[in-house]
Amino acid sequence: MQRILRKDLVREVKKSFARFISIAILIGMGTTFFIGLNSAAPTMLHTANAYFKEYHYQDLKVIAPVAFNLEDVQQLSEIDLVENGTLGHLAQTLTQPGNLVLEVLSFKDQKEQFKLIEGRYPEISGELVLDSKGRKNYQLGEELSFLEGGNHDPAFKETPYKIVGFVESTRYISKNARGVSAIGNGSVDLFGLIGEGDFTQEPNTIDIELVPKSRQKNVYSSAYEADLVKAKAAVDVFVETKIAETTSDIKSELQDQEKDLAKQQREVAEQEKELAEELQELSDKKVSLEEEKKQALAAYETAQNLLTEHREQLTEVKNRLSISEGAIASEGKRLESVAKQIATQQEELAQLQGQADSQESLSQLEETYQRLVASYEKEAGLHQIELGKLSVIRQQFLSIDQLVQLETVNLPDVDLITAQFANLEKERSDGAKQLADSLAKLKETSTEFDNGLAELTREEAKAELLSYKIQGIDETETFTPFKENIERLGVVSKVVPFVFFFVAFIITTTLILRMIDQSREQIGTLLALGIHRRQIIKKYTLYTLISSVIGLGLGIYLGVFGLSQVIINLYSPMYNFSDYQSQVYPSYIIISLLASVISVVIIPYVVYSRLFKLPALQLIRPKVASSGKRLLIERIPGLWRQVPFFFQRTIRNIMSYKVRMSILLIGFVGCMSLLFISFGARNSVDQLQKKQFYEVFKYDVSVGLADVTSTEEEAEYSTYMTEKKMKHLPVFQEKWESLTADKKRIETFLVSPEESKVFHQYIEMTDADSGKSLTLGESDVVVTEKLAKIFQLKVGDTWPMVNSEGLTITPKVTKIVKNYYLHYVYLGKKAYEQLLGEPAVYQRDFLLVEKWGDKASEELLNLPAVNNVHTRQRDIEKMEEMTAQLNNLIVVLIVAAVLLGLVVLYNLAYITILERKQEIAVMRVMGYRQKQLTRYIFREILLLGFLGILLGSVIGKGLHQLVMEQVELEFLFFPQIEWLKVFNESGFTLLIIASLLMILMHRKIKQINTVEALKVKD
Template sequence: MVEKKKSSNIQKVELHREILRSRKRFFSLFLLVMIAVGFLSGLRVTAPDMKHTAALYFQDKNLMDVQLLSTIGWKKDAPQKLLQSKKVLDAEGGYRCDLKWQGKTVSLYSLPDQIDRLWLKEGRLPNPKSKEAECVVEQRILTDGKYKIGDSIPFTGDKKRKDLPRHLTYRICGVVASPVFLTDNHGTSSVGSGTVEACVYLPKKEFSQDAYSFVVATFQGTKQLDAYTRAYDKEAKKSIDSLKEETKELLAQRKEQLTKEIDKKVAEKVQSTVSSKMPQVEKQISMQLEQEMQKAVAPERKRIEEAGAYLLGRDKNAGYMLFSSDADRMAALGDVFPIIFYLVATLSCLTSLTRMVEEERTEIGVWKAMGYSPLSIGKKYLSYAFYASFLGGLTGLIWGSTLVPMICMSAWTSIYDLPSLKLVPTPFIWFYSLSTAIFLLVGTAALICGSGLKETPAELMRPRAPKAGKRILLERMPFWKKLRFLTKVMFRNLFRYKIRFLMTTLGVLG
């Protein structure tokens, strides 16, 4: 027992001495593993971190689960009727009006109450009780238009339109971002170029429309679920499907309301026209006028009749889905890019330990002659590889899991309007990255020890005999005799030192 303990202590001392003696070799392995594990863990955790950051942002701003759209709008009581559904947690309506600004098309939205709350970046929100016409805008308005908070921004639109806001000039009081629009893609419009360039938000009192332009709702079942998860997608789809009948009913009620308004206008027009005529011709004129009026409103009736309703979940939001795709691309990059570093680290370990075992042949022979087993002798080299991979991998995890996601997210924030990155623990990815490095290097060391410690003590204590010369494949080719001497040496070395050749090739590829 005492002898075993002494042997163990001697081997530990030998290991420490070897690490100090070959510190450059040890540090190179440490550095390669650190880079490999850092990039693998960093790129792999970037996707969960990005999605977690977005999910927290959506929860904080209460992003809608579904948006109801229609070409004829929705009755003012539509949100209240949606709340009667067991699936719906909250619902509210909003207004939208597309106008021109500096030749560009912008969408003017009503300020949300509880759903799709705005992220106030600078300034303040408009005061609903203020008599002054105020608005909040996206950063792009200030950048493109060279405005600042406190300036007035003018809009232009056809004055015959019934959906115009109360004013066409508003004073900017703040800069905001909406969770609905993560990118510059704000949808399409029938105004101007057809592409909405930016959004402006006004108090609801600025809109005089008799119907909501859209209705948004959140679901009971998705309240505790994170965005971009299968559980959320499944529950959201189930809830949206359950609202199809209610949506059809709401659309039918809106159609009925508009049809009654048209009938009322026709009747009033006919009545006001024929009231001044003689009683004997009143009936005849009334019939003719009504026929003409019905022809005039026929296109409007057709538009109402053909109007449809659309239930749009988050999966129909371009920015929402594009962000998820880009996050998944980062994960896919993490599956491929670090492989080159793992290969280089493995090959470097192979050449380093092979050289180390070769340099210590005599010492290994002495250990074997003293009765030490190959396993106890090989522990030194296995431990050498383990310490290099474990310490390098641990360091790689620390910087990779924090610095790499932050760098990636800072690049994506130039495209997506999101708050700063929130890191989420990913123990499986950490374990996978570190254990892969340890397995590769320790496994490589085990292979080297297995082949290098087979010889007898007598063979190990003598210098290794040089390899027997052999012809390479190219020497059998007709053009071999025409090659210069140095070229022949180069080809022979390429075939003789295959590992060095492979390392050089991978290094150039990297």
């Protein structure tokens, strides 16, 4: 009998091979997704742990702006849980060419901490091993220079560094993220290794290894984390003491230097005062000389005018003298002529006196003579008068001539005066120049002293701000983000596989129950033949068990080595793990096995037990159909008559086959829920990026300003902003921590703008409840929504915040606004001053620009007042990198949901057709065409499909919220999804699946044999 039953089992498998395979596929799919999604996360964590163990990671890394020595290392080694420490160097710089931010580490033969990808390690000074990520920017043999502010970085020897190799490091397990930086674009682009001797500074880092007992633990385990926290606390005490001692020494030294500078400055000030007084005396002397010169020139001008006047008089007298002398000379000549005439007349008169006959002539001659003598005497008298006048004129001439000669002699020499005054002015000018030069040198010395004092002030400020960092392996750039990504995957693996399991095993149970129902006649016959029911149950149990074992085995294999690897491969491009070590987790296999046993053994056994209570004869006979009942809608005549005939048939059929249709509806609802979860998750991620970086953050560039700057540096920065016509807003921005009731610290950014009224132009504030746009008032304390949710804050509530210096404040909420990435508290100017007791120091600048490129960043970075330049595009890229794995996982889930929908709906639709073959055959005989038959059957399926879409969207929305709340990290807040868009995408996808099924089922309906289907079993 056993052999007969075995043959019958084989015959049953061959006869219903499609059902056999369907059961295996459904169980395989449920198992694949359950094991695959649940195995991926621990597999990646196991691989990461093995990677850290292989490349000898550091448990803790101390980074401080002080010099460490071997004595410090020795003291650290005495701390519990600390095995040893290694001194090292760390500095961040800018590369040339490329202008990339490079984090440079010292290399001292610690090859076990790195994985050499290409080339070799540094052997001599001037050699550099670069991050493997840098292979797309640089090549082996290329030389780099390290710059700070456009000049050589003093932290390194002044030499070009030749690239000799490329490596990977356990410090950076991500292929992209390298950490944050206070210089450049705000992010580290690459890391590099150089010899210890290439650093000009003393060692400023200590790499610490815990004791072997701790290092043997899994780095992602809570036990290791506990050891790490304990060791870190002890190391923190040591480093804090070291920092305090160093700060005290620096302050003491700076105070001594400040005293010396102050003393020298006082001496310089006194000399400067003396020189200023001497310079004032020279200035007064210059005024006196100019007055004397003015008076001398005035006297010279007066004398010159008088001399000119006298010379004019002399010329006039001289002219008169010449005229007089000419007149006298003429008179003399006339007198001589008259004298000659008189002499002639005397001679003639004498001659005539001896002659008697000449008395008359003598008389006339004497008369003429007397007339001549009288004329002569008259002329002589006139001549004497003229001579007297001439003598007076001569005397006047001589007097004036002497006066002119005297004035000429006494006239000041203007050239001499000018020369004398020029010499005096030159002497004064030379003295003044010497004094001015001396004064300028003193002022320069004074400026140097001022700068020295300012530098001391800055150094004191830096001493006050000395901070250190103890970075555990869990705080490296990608260690925690990697763990968080895996945890998010773990959350998804807890929800989504459940839906898969539920749908797959419900359908599997349906198939088995359908098989039992179809085997009633055979079971009744076997019972009538006397075969024990245990053997009959064994036959059908073996059928389903073999099918489920095949599906289970296939599901385990595909889950561990298929889907799990697919998911891992989606993550692997982001990390340096080359070989993932696939792991088999018995717990997940046991859960899958139990679910399979429940669906294919226990539930069927319950059905068998109920079935075997019936007489064999009743089982052999066909199952009596239940009597028909009028539907509720039929009791409304006016409404029922309006329903077309085919739709009346559809409604009747759905109500007639309640169980079957309910299972079909469950299939639609399950698939729609999975699709809604997947498309909804994708929409949430897209909305997060869009809303945060395009709706909330409106500024394009954030410029970090130096902590301590001179007036000249600030003026240079302001001039640059003005020349470039950049719209900018100075803000105070600092990282604080919000303290929860259980002392958990939530990283929070405190932001206070210089001008509150324009703040909304840079950061949009939207009320978390009403969605209305808000502005920042001077006394406002505005909290972002996720922070308010964590602390359960509402308007009027307070909560504590603490900064790195231990200062605690308790802000009072006035507004709550939407924000989706990180936590922010926005303070008005008055609110800031009230909380912190002093005006804000604006050390960051928000910029609004139309275009921005690397050249603009370089220009800003070359300004001494600028520390770093951070663009919004950088944040977008970081967000894309953070959500890339989730997006890839969503694609896998969408594909999985589509495949599950195809398999589930195909099987359910096929069962429906098989159960209604006779009905289809009757309708075919009645003259219905093939397309009409297909529409007749699928009208019910499509109606259930639409109903499933509606119900599935509601359930999917709830599951989506559950998944996103679990996936959502502490610093993320996913916005509300675009419900209608997600509904359309999910519903359209499901309708496409239904359309494909219609095509497949159309062929199945065509293959129904009408004659065989119409046969009635008696």
